[in-house]
Every structure is written in structure tokens, then in C-alpha cells.
Amino acid sequence: xxxxxxxxxxxxxxxxxxxxxxxxxxxxxxxxxxxxxxxxxxxxxxxxxxxxxxxxxxxxxxxxxxxxxxxxxxxxxxxxxxxxxxxxxxxxxxxxxxxxxxxxxxxxxxxxxxxxxxxxxxxxxxxxxxxxxxxxxxxxxxxxxxxxxxxxxxxxxxxxxxxxxxxxxxxxxxxxxxxxxxxxxxxxxxxxxxxxxx
Amino acid sequence: xxxxxxxxxxxxxxxxxxxxxxxxxxxxxxxxxxxxxxxxxxxxxxxxxxxxxxxxxxxxxxxxxxxxxxxxxxxxxxxxxxxxxxxxxxxxxxxxxxxxxxxxxxxxxxxxxxxxxxxxxxxxxxxxxxxxxxxxxxxxxxxxxxxxxxxxxxxxxxxxxxxxxxxxxxxxxxxxxxxxxxxxxxxxxxxxxxxxxxxxxxxxxxxxxxxxxxxxxxxxxxxxxxxxxxxxxxxxxxxxxxxxxxxxxxxxxxxxxxxxxxxxxxxxxxxxxxxxxxxxxxxxxxxxxxxxxxxxxxxxxxxxxxxxxxxxxxxxxxxxxxxxxxxxxxxxxxxxxxxxxxxxxxxxxxxxxxxxxxxxxxxxxxxxxxxxxxxxxxxxxxxxxxxxxxxxxxxxxxxxxxxxxxxxxxxxxxxxxxxxxxxxxxxxxxxxxxxxxxxxxxxxxxxxxxxxxxxxxxxxxxxxxxxxxxxxxxxxxxxxxxxxxxxxxxxxxxxxxxxxxxxxxxxxxxxxxxxxxxxxxxxxxxxxxxxxxxxxxxxxxxxxxxxxxxxxxxxxxxxxxxxxxxxxxxxxxxxxxxxxxxxxxxxxxxxxxxxxxxxxx
Numbered sequence: 001x002x003x004x005x006x007x008x009x010x011x012x013x014x015x016x017x018x019x020x021x022x023x024x025x026x027x028x029x030x031x032x033x034x035x036x037x038x039x040x041x042x043x044x045x046x047x048x049x050x051x052x053x054x055x056x057x058x059x060x061x062x063x064x065x066x067x068x069x070x071x072x073x074x075x076x077x078x079x080x081x082x083x084x085x086x087x088x089x090x091x092x093x094x095x096x097x098x099x100x101x102x103x104x105x106x107x108x109x110x111x112x113x114x115x116x117x118x119x120x121x122x123x124x125x126x127x128x129x130x131x132x133x134x135x136x137x138x139x140x141x142x143x144x145x146x147x148x149x150x151x152x153x154x155x156x157x158x159x160x161x162x163x164x165x166x167x168x169x170x171x172x173x174x175x176x177x178x179x180x181x182x183x184x185x186x187x188x189x190x191x192x193x194x195x196x197x198x
Numbered sequence: 199x200x201x202x203x204x205x206x207x208x209x210x211x212x213x214x215x216x217x218x219x220x221x222x223x224x225x226x227x228x229x230x231x232x233x234x235x236x237x238x239x240x241x242x243x244x245x246x247x248x249x250x251x252x253x254x255x256x257x258x259x260x261x262x263x264x265x266x267x268x269x270x271x272x273x274x275x276x277x278x279x280x281x282x283x284x285x286x287x288x289x290x291x292x293x294x295x296x297x298x299x300x301x302x303x304x305x306x307x308x309x310x311x312x313x314x315x316x317x318x319x320x321x322x323x324x325x326x327x328x329x330x331x332x333x334x335x336x337x338x339x340x341x342x343x344x345x346x347x348x349x350x351x352x353x354x355x356x357x358x359x360x361x362x363x364x365x366x367x368x369x370x371x372x373x374x375x376x377x378x379x380x381x382x383x384x385x386x387x388x389x390x391x392x393x394x395x396x397x398x399x400x401x402x403x404x405x406x407x408x409x410x411x412x413x414x415x416x417x418x419x420x421x422x423x424x425x426x427x428x429x430x431x432x433x434x435x436x437x438x439x440x441x442x443x444x445x446x447x448x449x450x451x452x453x454x455x456x457x458x459x460x461x462x463x464x465x466x467x468x469x470x471x472x473x474x475x476x477x478x479x480x481x482x483x484x485x486x487x488x489x490x491x492x493x494x495x496x497x498x499x500x501x502x503x504x505x506x507x508x509x510x511x512x513x514x515x516x517x518x519x520x521x522x523x524x525x526x527x528x529x530x531x532x533x534x535x536x537x538x539x540x541x542x543x544x545x546x547x548x549x550x551x552x553x554x555x556x557x558x559x560x561x562x563x564x565x566x567x568x569x570x571x572x573x574x575x576x577x578x579x580x581x582x583x584x585x586x587x588x589x590x591x592x593x594x595x596x597x598x599x600x601x602x603x604x605x606x607x608x609x610x611x612x613x614x615x616x617x618x619x620x621x622x623x624x625x626x627x628x629x630x631x632x633x634x635x636x637x638x639x640x641x642x643x644x645x646x647x648x649x650x651x652x653x654x655x656x657x658x659x660x661x662x663x664x665x666x667x668x669x670x671x672x673x674x675x676x677x678x679x680x681x682x683x684x685x686x687x688x689x690x691x692x693x694x695x696x697x698x699x700x701x702x703x704x705x706x707x708x709x710x711x712x713x714x715x716x717x718x719x720x721x722x723x724x725x726x727x728x729x730x731x732x733x734x735x736x737x738x739x740x741x742x743x744x745x746x747x748x749x750x751x752x753x754x755x756x757x758x759x760x761x762x763x764x765x766x767x768x769x770x771x772x773x774x775x776x777x778x779x780x781x782x783x784x785x786x787x788x789x790x791x792x793x794x795x796x797x798x799x
Binding site: 146 | 744
């Protein structure tokens with residue numbers, strides 16, 4: 001069967017009973033897609049098929065024939081492109097430039113252990129594709145089945161809002177309203193200089 | 199069963215026939231304590247009877263105007279980290295065993311794997327992998343030994359990955375408890391005595407049961423001045439899955455019991471629940487139920503104050519009275535309040551130390567190395583920030599290597615809220631030692647006093663010259679000095695339970711107010727708002743700390759409202775994610791997090 005992953009065409013025959021997550025991880029080495037439960041309960045394995053989020057752990061690989069698949073590995077590269085452009089041209093080589101969602105997740109501290117984050121990002125990305133200015137309710141509804149045991153949920157909400165804003169305004173992602181160090185007095189030079197030797 | 203593929207292994211397993219003799223099942227700690235209970239281990243069903251004694255109970259309850267007694271139960275829960283356990287073992291060309299695993303204690307894994315294989319420890323290398331969540335559930339060894347044994351026997355690499363079902367049935371759980379609390383107070387709300395009796399279900403094997411239930415016992419008088427206290431805990435074996443370490447480590451259970459009792463007491467005394475806590479809160483100068491004199495850094499009152507102020511802002515003057523929700527007559531809303539404390543570090547007389555090594559490279563980059571584990575709590579960032587600050591460089595100039603028994607010094611177990619403190623201090627002192635060695639080299643070379651040397655923005659300033667940090671490396675090597683420093687940090691000594699004195703070198707304190715909405719038709723409870731104040735000492739990384747506080751709140755919310763690890767007559771019912779529900783984004787309340795830093799000597 002033929003299909004596209006992150007803009008690249010692949011020809012690969014599905015094995016009997018093979019799920020998409022296993023095809024991606026074991027045969028293509030795309031291990032960014034995580035398997036948390038393998039029973040469609042946790043959402044870690046979420047990828048996009050033709051722009052819609054699906055749970056790849058229970059999605060038969062054979063059903064992917066002719067489809068456009070987007071995984072976490074393709075999210076940084078897709079920066080700035082709209083979904084309808086994805087199939088029509090080859091995605092450029094990795095640019096090292098993260099997607100605003102990825103930047104926002106890092107900047108806002110939404111990543112604790114990180115294992116669920118590919119699923120959170122892909123689900124959020126699918127949301128932003130159809131709703132560029134989601135309300136908090138929209139975010140909660142869309143991510144309701146994508147579990148995070150570190151429970152970075154509040155920061156995930158803030159990250160998605162910050163990314164959406166950055167994409168609309170074409171401004172850099174707005175940082176969180178929290179000091180990056182507990183020692184502002186050192187930054188402003190009011191503390192004893194800790195780096196002076198002696 | 200090992201095979202080329204998971205599918206083959208699964209098929210082969212189905213060919214094995216096992217016959218079991220079904221014996222009577224012991225399914226609770228209370229049942230296990232009965233004289234006629236089936237005996238599970240050679241030495242009986244009692245793992246440990248843990249005791250706390252302070253003052254005179256007869257006198258204490260004699261001074262009370264009011265005595266309340268109630269029995270509380272807490273359920274067993276599962277860590278449900280999203281990444282299940284995985285171990286990969288392989289034999290290297292020179293005949294050593296390498297184990298790749300997400301583990302909270304790499305050096306302990308090395309010892310256990312080596313012993314199981316009959317190897318000296320040097321022949322085993324554990325290379326820790328960043329964990330997809332741990333929460334205490336990756337402290338006990340799981341598949342490391344099995345994978346290594348299979349690799350030893352086959353000579354081939356072996357991967358042992360638990361599926362969710364295996365993960366849920368195998369690793370140790372949070373202890374289910376039954377806690378009886380008898381509490382006495384004067385009419386003005388002053389606590390005079392508390393007696394607790396705890397039954398903890400430690401399951402089929404000990405795991406860390408004794409330690410977990412010791413924390414439950416010593417924290418069972420709450421963070422209060424308590425002149426007379428007595429606690430008896432029975433850590434019991436049962437036929438349930440083993441119970442061990444899980445975020446909160448036993449304190450969660452006793453905090454629930456004692457704080458519920460405080461609310462009952464406030465109601466009986468017709469007293470404000472915040473005022474009752476404030477009146478009895480531990481403070482500098484207090485003596486705990488284990489006889490520890492608190493010399494400094496007790497931020498409980500400040501936490502209570504902060505919550506009190508924020509609560510009046512958010513909830514007005516009568517937060518604890520149930521209120522109607524306009525247009526929805528079946529709903530009621532009200533706030534609740536509770537406080538807590540929790541030890542930092544291993545305590546109880548256990549040696550508590552961590553090693554760290556800091557090295558400077560010729561390109562001016564630094565590296566800090568320790569075997570301490572990263573499980574999502576943010577240790578790597580904290581170590582990076584500490585070393586960067588010490589050298590006056592940007593954090594991105596500091597590399598961090600953790601969890602490798604060949605390449606990193608032993609940081610001890612990543613448990614007990616200890617690593618920012620112990621490994622953080624080890625990294626700090628290692629960095630400081632290296633900085634002093636660099637300064638000594640420069641002082642000699644430029645004939646200047648070390649005090650005239652400044653480290654700033656990746657440069658060293660001396661005698662009106664600015665030298666890049668990397669340049670110093672070759673000067674040090676020319677002098678025969680290594681551009682690295684190793685430091686072993688020892689936490690202050692503690693004493694075993696029963697001996698008085700410092701059972702723990704520090705405690706963290708917290709207060710919380712929570713608004714809930716109850717559906718009086720269905721009993722459904724929704725948490726709407728949370729205000730949390732935590733005294734954690736100095737917050738190195740406030741953003742990371744906020745994530746920990748929010749995550750902890752969500753996990754607590756799951757414990758209180760959603761989660762219940764169900765075992766019926768020895769059979770696990772909650773053996774799939776679909777049956778063990780953890781909080782989702784829809785359960786997330788509005789959280790206000792306040793960081794308190796208590797004054798320190």
C-alpha cells in the first residue's frame with residue numbers, strides 16, 4: 001500500500017493484524033509516537049490522518065492506505081504550512097525550528113516526564129487546524145481523552161492558548177508569567193555576587 | 199518465556215499449563231491481623247508493629263473537654279505512569295552486562311542484577327533512561343533481573359516491556375489503610391491528645407512497606423502541637439499485590455484521616471476550621487510526636503495565612519457554608535480547608551548522601567554528573583541551574599548526565615523528595631570546588647589574590663583581563679590538575695524512630711483550600727477551585743515547582759474522587775486503563791499556587 005508520512009511517500013505492505021503505531025515505531029523507526037496502554041484509553045499514540053486525530057495503537061495499519069499521516073516527527077517541519085498543503089508538496093528537510101505549539105509547551109513548562117506529550121501536541125495541533133482561536137472549553141473538550149499522569153493540564157491549557165496567539169499574531173510565543181529563577185535579586189545585582197571567588 | 203517476537207512469546211505462553219491449589223485468601227490488613235487468619239509467611243502476617251509514644255494518654259484525654267473518635271479508610275491506588283516498565287539487557291563484547299531501564303535507583307539495580315547473575319558489581323552497568331513517570335512506582339526492581347538473566351543464558355539482547363495489564367498487576371501499589379483516630383481537645387480548640395491505630399495492607403511481599411507505614415504513623419498526629427500522642431501501626435501481609443512507595447509515601451493516608459478529624463472537631467466545637475489549625479500548628483520551637491524539636495524553617499503558619507487571605511478574596515467571609523447554585527437547585531457549592539506536612543529525605547537514621555561530579559571542557563561547556571534519576575520532576579533542570587549560577591554561565595552551557603552507573607557517581611535513591619536537596623547540594627559543592635581550583639590556577643598564573651577573580655557570563659575576569667572559561671582547561675592540565683571535581687554531600691544526621699531528636703532533617707509544609715460542587719441527586723463531586731500554599735524551602739526553579747504542585751493537586755484529586763485499585767479475593771479487577779480511571783483535563787480545577795519560603799537560620 002502507498003501512504004504519506006510527514007509529507008513523504010512510503011510503499012509498505014501491512015502485516016496481518018498490524019496496528020499503525022507498531023508500523024510507525026517498529027518498521028519505520030518513528031518512535032516519537034508512544035504507546036501507553038495499547039487499548040485506546042490514554043491518547044499517547046495520537047497521530048493525524050488526513051488532519052483528524054486518531055489513536056494509532058488500535059488503528060489497523062492497512063486502513064492507512066492512501067492516507068496522509070502526520071506524526072510528532074513531522075510537526076516541527078510543518079511549521080507555517082496548512083494541512084491542505086501537506087499532501088501536495090514534499091515537506092522541507094528538518095529546519096530545527098519547532099512548531100509554536102512545541103515552543104509553547106517547552107516555554108510554559110508543560111512537559112514533565114514528557115511521555116504523553118507527542119499525543120498532547122498532535123491532538124492540540126488537530127484542534128488548531130480547525131479552530132485557530134480555541135476557548136479553554138474547546139481545549140478541555142478536545143484533550144479530554146489524552147491523559148497526562150504528571151497532570152500538566154493547567155500548563156497544557158496555557159501553552160495551547162499561547163501558541164494559538166503566536167500563530168495568529170506571528171509574534172514569538174508569549175512566556176509564562178512566572179520568574180525563571182527564584183533568585184531575581186541576583187539577576188538585578190542586589191545580592192552578594194555569588195560568582196565571586198574567595 | 200523469551201522469543202524472537204512478542205507474538206511468538208505470547209503464543210508459547212498459552213501452551214504452558216499451570217495447576218494451582220486454591221488456598222483461603224487474606225484480602226485486608228484487618229483480616230490479616232485476626233488470630234484465625236491464614237498464615238502467609240514463616241514469621242507470620244505482621245511485617246512490623248510501628249509505635250509512636252509521647253506524653254501520657256490518660257492525662258491527655260483527662261484534660262480534654264471533648265473527645266471524638268472515628269475510623270477512616272483509604273483505598274489502594276496505582277501510579278499509572280503513562281510509560282509502562284521496560285528493561286533491555288545485553289552482553290557487551292568484553293563480557294559485561296548492560297541494562298537499559300527507567301529506574302529511580304540505578305545503583306541499587308546494579309547491585310541486585312549483579313547478585314542475581316553471580317557477577318561482581320563492576321561487571322554490570324545500569325544505564326538509566328528518562329522515565330515516562332515514576333511517582334515511586336519505579337523504585338522496586340521489576341524486569342531488570344529477568345531481562346539480564348535471559349541475556350546471560352541466551353547470549354543475546356533481551357527486551358522486556360510490560361504491557362499495561364502487566365504493569366497494573368505487577369508493581370507495588372499505594373497502601374490501603376484503615377485508620378482509627380481518637381482526638382481530644384479543650385473547649386477553646388487547643389488539642390491535648392491524639393491516639394491513632396493504623397492497619398496498612400502491604401500485600402504479599404514487604405517492598406518498602408515498613409518505611410511507608412512508618413511515615414504514615416509518625417505523621418498521624420498531623421502537623422500539630424500535640425502534648426500527648428500515641429500511634430500504633432500494624433503493617434500486615436495479605437494476598438494483595440505488594441504495596442510500596444507512591445508519591446506521599448504513607449503520609450497521604452494519615453493526612454486524610456487526621457484532617458477529616460480536624461474538620462469534625464471544628465464542627466463539634468463550632469469553630470472556624472482555619473482558626474482551629476492555626477491555633478495548633480507546628481511552629482519554630484514545637485516538639486513533634488516523635489520528640490523532634492523544630493529549630494527553624496517551619497512555614498505552616500505562613501501557608502495558612504496566605505490561604506486565609508486568598509480565600510477571603512475568592513470566597514468571601516463564609517467560604518465553608520454550602521451555597522446554592524442559581525438555576526440549579528440540585529447543586530451545592532462550598533469550600534474546604536486542610537493542612538499537611540511531609541518529611542524531606544530518608545530520615546530515621548539512614549545515611550543520606552549523594553555524589554556529583556562537575557567537569558569543565560575546553561570549549562567552555564560544563565557537565566554535571568550524578569546517578570540521581572529524572573522521572574519528570576525536573577532534577578536535570580535544577581542541577582543545570584545550580585551549576586550555571588555557581589559559574590556565572592548561561593544554563594545552556596551546562597550539560598547534565600544522570601543515571602549511569604559507569605559514568606556518574608552514586609546519587610542514592612530518587613525518593614523522599616530528596617534529590618533537589620542532596621544531589622543539588624552535591625552539584626553545588628562540586629561546582630564550587632572546581633571553581634576554587636580554577637581560581638587557584640589563575641591566581642598563580644596572574645599573581646593575583648583569588649578574591650580578585652570574578653566568574654561572569656562565561657568569562658573569568660582577573661586583573662583587567664577577561665579569559666574564556668575553556669582556555670583555563672589547558673592551563674590546569676599543564677599544571678597536572680584535572681578540570682573536574684567530585685563531591686559527596688551528606689545530609690544532616692537523623693535518628694531512628696523511638697530515640698527522639700531529629701527523625702528528619704527537614705519537613706515541607708502545606709495548606710490548601712478547595713471549592714467543590716456536589717450534585718445532590720447523583721452524589722457526583724466536582725472540584726472547581728484550588729488554592730495551594732507550599733513551604734518547600736528555596737524554590738530553585740519556580741516554573742518547574744508550579745508544575746509539581748499542580749500535578750500533585752491533580753493526583754490528590756484522583757485519589758480522593760476517582761481512583762480505586764480493586765482486588766476481589768486476590769483477583770485484580772482494575773487490570774486495564776479502562777477500569778482504572780485517572781484524572782483527565784476535564785477534572786482540572788482553577789489552581790492558585792503560592793510558594794512560601796520559611797525563614798531559615
